Amino acid sequence: MEITPTIQAEIQTYLKRKGLTMTKFGHTIDLNVGTVSSIVTGNRSISVHQLDSITAGMNLPPDYFYERYIEECIEESPLNWKKISPFLYRCIELGRLDCLQRVVILLLDNPNYPPSLFEVAENVYKDGYNEAAAYLYKKVAESEKQQHSERLAICQYRLFQINIGQDRAVNLQAAIEFAPFVDRLDEIEQLDALKDLANVYRSLSMWDKVYEFSSQMGQLGQIQYNLVYNSKRKGTEPQKKPIRPFFTYIAYSGLMCASACDAKGDHEQALEHIHCYADLSWVKEKDSESLYWKKQYLQWAKINTYVNRLMSGDISVLPDYVEHMAAEKEIFAELLNVLEVANRYNVDVDHILRRFESQIVAYQEPSSSDTYTQQVLPEEYVRFWYKMAKYSLNKGRYLYGFKCLINAFEKAVTINHVLLIANCFGLFYHFKAHAAPKTQARFQTIYEEVWEKNDQKDGFLLSGN
Structure with missing residues (x-):
């Protein structure tokens, strides 16, 4: 069996083959000669940053020594998070998930490390390394002893977000697995989680679930809104801020509940929900983002009222609906409704399709x-x-x-x-x-x-x- 040389031995061999002194090599890789000497003689622990510099200086792939680094510098030494953490990030950046997994398994034997691994997962998730983040979230979730902890709930939420894609079977399974953890999240994060669940179930046409999670979102949004804007309860406002203004979660709840009712044929109940976000006079936010969303919801309420009447068989509003639609940038949800009405009630809409022919061709x-x-x-x-x-x-x-x-x-x-x-x-x-x-x-x-x-x-x- 071939014996793989140590990192130290391979560096020594390289220097001899190239006829390089430690001083010259140190200048080449921007490390001082003392550091190079200590590494080559085995008197100094090597960091991943130093290893990367040496590897680059030897014209080798950046992860060339990573498996040996785990064996020589991590497995055979006391665990040191300051040394291990940068190595984990580099493994993720270079796509060496095999190396990441080897080190994580070592760390999970120590109950002190899951919180640190969770922090790594959050950081790399934000940077778009979804595969690595998913692995870390799974391992942290498995190690979590407190089944009602917020960290466990966040792991499940991130796994749900990562798994969502275009495969409906996968999406349904992700929603089923995540739903029991929603109420363990921070109240602010719950708002976005409930919104995401409602959207997934909407894509699956599971309207009872859409109504359930949208209603929960609206109720929670109202509670949080009151905490922020009820002057009698100053000091109890949530510390976190939602992704969008608080009132939008209440309005979106009405919009989604209306969609669910319309889809089930209960147009009267749907119209009641539309009325809930058609009147936003109670909204107290005045910032530019809030004003933008307030305008959007008022616009959607107007157009969805047309849709509600159309789906109920009131074709008289079709011309007004089309004129309103023409002012929108995105028209295909509206054109879809026009085609639904045409097919359901045998209405000729050729003139409408000709009007938007260029957009349809480019869709x-x-x-x-x-x-x-x-x-x-x-x-x-x-x-x-x-x-x-x-x-x-x-x-x-x-x-x-x-x-x-x-x-x-x-x-x-x-x-x-x-x-x-x-x-x-x-x-x-x-x-x-x-x-x-x-x-x-x-x-x-x-x-x-x-x-x-x-x-x-x-x-x-x-x-x-």
């Missing part, structure tokens, strides 16, 4: 790291093209209709939305006789991809309801 699925955007907008994208396909096919525009339907079908498969997959497939078969052979072949290919995906998961495919 691409948005991408973002924001939880709402990741969850809600991909489904909105599928629904838009599905409803456009349905409208076009019913009008006899088969070439364009099938083009829209293929677009919707492919994306529905990507986000694993079984209800939309079924709707796309059903719509295709309803009009199959009008599909060109090439279109039929494409649908068959997509169908086989769905079957293979379903078969590989032992028959499991997440329901959209």
Whole structure:
């Protein structure tokens, strides 16, 4: 078996091979000769910063010595957080999660280190190192003895945030696992956590859950708002600040509860919730951010009142809705409603679609790291093209209709939305006789991809309801 030389031995070999003195090498890597000498002779513990300098000076990959560094400088020495902490950060920066895991396992044997590892996780999560952060959060959560601790709840919240993506099955599991920990968070962080949960369940069309978490958010938001703005309770204000002004959580609760009621067909109850955020005269914040959001919610209340009436069958408001929509930068949620009304009540909206033809042609699925955007907008994208396909096919525009339907079908498969997959497939078969052979072949290919995906998961495919 080949014996791997120590870091010290390999440096000595390099200096001899290159004919370098310690002084010259020290100048090259910007370390004084005493430090280099102590490292080479084994009389000095080496830091990861010094190791990186030496490695660079030897023209080696930056993580070349990392496994030996763990063996020689961490495993064989008393644990020293000041030395270990910089090494962990460098392992994360360089993608050496294997090295990170080896050291973390050592540290978790000591109950003093989980809080420090939690701090590392929080820092690297903020910097976007999600894979490393997720590993650290899991290990800290596993080591947490106090099951009701806030640190455990934050670990679960971060894991929920990291796991959220476009796979609906993964998102549902993440929400189920995180939900029991929400009330263990700080009250301020609870507001955003409840908002995120409501958004995920909205993307899953699980409207009872949307209503549940949105209602909780509104109640908690009202309590926190009163603590801040009730003059009789000065000094009890929360120390933390939410991501957005307090009143927006109350308003968003009304908006989401209204959405849930509308989706379940209870348009009367939905309208009551819309009225809750249509009147924001009670809002006391006057800063620019609050004024911006106040204007936004008043705008949304007006347009959602139109939507509520449209979905109830009052087509008379459609012209006003379209004019209001035309002033918006983002129009596709509104166009989706127009197509829904057209299909539901057999209304001709060709003139509206022609008006926004350039935007429709350019419509691409948005991408973002924001939880709402990741969850809600991909489904909105599928629904838009599905409803456009349905409208076009019913009008006899088969070439364009099938083009829209293929677009919707492919994306529905990507986000694993079984209800939309079924709707796309059903719509295709309803009009199959009008599909060109090439279109039929494409649908068959997509169908086989769905079957293979379903078969590989032992028959499991997440329901959209």
